[in-house]
Amino acid sequence: MTTSAVRQFLAMAAAWVVAALLPFPVGAAPFAYITNQKDDSVTVIDTASGTVQATLRVGKEPAGVAVSGNGRRVVVTNAGGKGITVIDGARQQVLTHLDLGEGLVGVAVDAEGRLAYVAEWYDNSVSVIDLETLSVLRRLPVGHVPAGMVLSRDGSCLYVANRDDDTITALDPNTGRLLAEVRVGKHPFGIALAPDETLLFSANVESNDVSIVDLKTFQVLANVPVGERPYAVAYVAPYRRLFVTNQYDNTVSVVDVDRAKAVAEVPVGEYPEGIALHPDGIHLYVANWFDNSVSVINGLSLKVERTIEAGNGSRAFGAFIAGS
Amino acid sequence: MKKILAVALVFLAAWTTSVFAHGPTRQKVTESIEIDASPAVVWGIIKDFDKADWMPQVASSTGTGGNEKGATRELRLKSGGVIKEELKAYDAEKMSYQSKITETDPKELPVANYSAHITVSPAGSGSRVEWNGAFYRYFMNNNPPPDQNDEAAVKAVTRFYQEALANLKALAEKK
Numbered sequence: 001m002t003t004s005a006v007r008q009f010l011a012m013a014a015a016w017v018v019a020a021l022l023p024f025p026v027g028a029a030p031f032a033y034i035t036n037q038k039d040d041s042v043t044v045i046d047t048a049s050g051t052v053q054a055t056l057r058v059g060k061e062p063a064g065v066a067v068s069g070n071g072r073r074v075v076v077t078n079a080g081g082k083g084i085t086v087i088d089g090a091r092q093q094v095l096t097h098l099d100l101g102e103g104l105v106g107v108a109v110d111a112e113g114r115l116a117y118v119a120e121w122y123d124n125s126v127s128v129i130d131l132e133t134l135s136v137l138r139r140l141p142v143g144h145v146p147a148g149m150v151l152s153r154d155g156s157c158l159y160v161a162n163r164d165d166d167t168i169t170a171l172d173p174n175t176g177r178l179l180a181e182v183r184v185g186k187h188p189f190g191i192a193l194a195p196d197e198t199l200l201f202s203a204n205v206e207s208n209d210v211s212i213v214d215l216k217t218f219q220v221l222a223n224v225p226v227g228e229r230p231y232a233v234a235y236v237a238p239y240r241r242l243f244v245t246n247q248y249d250n251t252v253s254v255v256d257v258d259r260a261k262a263v264a265e266v267p268v269g270e271y272p273e274g275i276a277l278h279p280d281g282i283h284l285y286v287a288n289w290f291d292n293s294v295s296v297i298n299g300l301s302l303k304v305e306r307t308i309e310a311g312n313g314s315r316a317f318g319a320f321i322a323g324s
Numbered sequence: 325m326k327k328i329l330a331v332a333l334v335f336l337a338a339w340t341t342s343v344f345a346h347g348p349t350r351q352k353v354t355e356s357i358e359i360d361a362s363p364a365v366v367w368g369i370i371k372d373f374d375k376a377d378w379m380p381q382v383a384s385s386t387g388t389g390g391n392e393k394g395a396t397r398e399l400r401l402k403s404g405g406v407i408k409e410e411l412k413a414y415d416a417e418k419m420s421y422q423s424k425i426t427e428t429d430p431k432e433l434p435v436a437n438y439s440a441h442i443t444v445s446p447a448g449s450g451s452r453v454e455w456n457g458a459f460y461r462y463f464m465n466n467n468p469p470p471d472q473n474d475e476a477a478v479k480a481v482t483r484f485y486q487e488a489l490a491n492l493k494a495l496a497e498k499k
Contacts, residue, residue, distance in 0.1 A: 250413075
């Protein structure tokens with residue numbers, strides 16, 4: 001090793017040490033992590049200022065993303081590659097990459113950022129990953145083409161949309177035991193859970209509707225027609241309203257859950273995909289895949305308050321905002 | 325330290341150089357052209373959804389439903405195939421419409437779940453036309469044949485748009 005290489009390495013090491021000793025994480029949480037499928041990157045948005053805080057290189061064609069409830073860990077699935085990228089949510093740095101199956105999309109992370117659940121698109125299973133040791137703890141059998149997933153707050157129940165079975169299954173992620181299963185609309189993709197965990201919602205891409213599932217009985221209460229090719233859902237509990245991205249309509253449908261009816265449509269960018277509710281309980285962030293942007297909708301006024309530029313093919317499928 | 329660096333480099337190399345065969349992911353193509361003719365003239369050529377013969381690949385086209393949402397058109401291609409489309413949205417004021425392919429000709433456009441937008445806007449003393457397409461490759465399983473993979477789909481759509489826009493420019497500037 002040459003002297004200059006040694007010097008360079010030491011400088012790098014020193015920078016790491018300084019970064020590790022910084023008293024506060026950079027920027028102000030919560031952050032939105034937008035996967036940019038055509039840029040192999042993640043745009044980190046500081047939601048307080050609405051500005052881009054960082055752009056991180058990840059794996060090939062990132063699609064899914066999940067932030068732990070405490071904001072500490074972010075897991076990105078690389079749909080065009082093979083595996084996941086793990087991001088340190090406090091410092092906005094890529095920690096590592098882990099090889100798993102091909103074509104990964106759906107992902108969920110527990111509240112503390114200890115475990116990740118990755119849907120194995122071609123394997124009809126969910127891999128449970130220990131984010132400290134980066135090892136696969138177990139594989140849970142699920143239905144055909146697992147897509148969106150959501151974890152109960154206490155981590156005891158994992159809900160999985162089995163796209164090609166038109167079902168949602170609930171399973172115990174510790175044992176893989178099937179707890180319940182329900183048939184929903186055609187090709188369920190994104191799913192969301194009410195905070196009190198009494199209702200579950202799925203966006204059904206091929207039947208152009210959303211299913212409202214009662215979790216006490218595990219039965220569908222209603223299939224509500226929305227726009228064309230609904231992709232993902234976010235639920236605003238105080239108003240009992242569901243927000244649904246319609247890929248082909250460039251809109252977000254607003255569904256009144258009690259009336260089981262779409263009551264408004266909010267025009268957003270082209271090809272809207274991922275949608276997530278900000279922890280403030282009011283603003284919804286929508287990734288517009290064709291426009292490479294994020295629309296911020298005020299959930300009360302139903303107006304787009306802000307449009308933030310992201311990378312090419314902004315997709316953000318999953319719980320992409322968290323941390324307080 | 326040399327060892328650590330060497331190990332790190334091996335990992336880095338393994339990560340960055342592995343090019344995987346992979347399943348289909350959604351592709352996008354955007355093509356645009358500047359035309360030395362007014363937006364009204366350019367829009368006049370493309371505005372009727374069922375009259376798609378401004379595309380040089382199209383031998384003849386027929387449709388139902390005019391320019392209403394849900395209207396359909398059938399493009400008979402010079403190459404012999406047929407492409408069927410449905411009108412998704414139409415905005416005469418913004419000079420824009422959106423369509424999707426309901427049945428493709430995989431030889432001409434090897435795509436699946438294809439949707440597209442075309443928009444005419446003013447640019448300087450003339451106009452600009454932008455055409456956006458979002459689609460998957462035709463072969464939706466793993467390990468596609470070369471003429472049905474992601475690259476083939478992007479190449480075919482890009483060429484189709486470029487040829488059609490070039491022809492639109494020629495038609496509009498002749499007027």
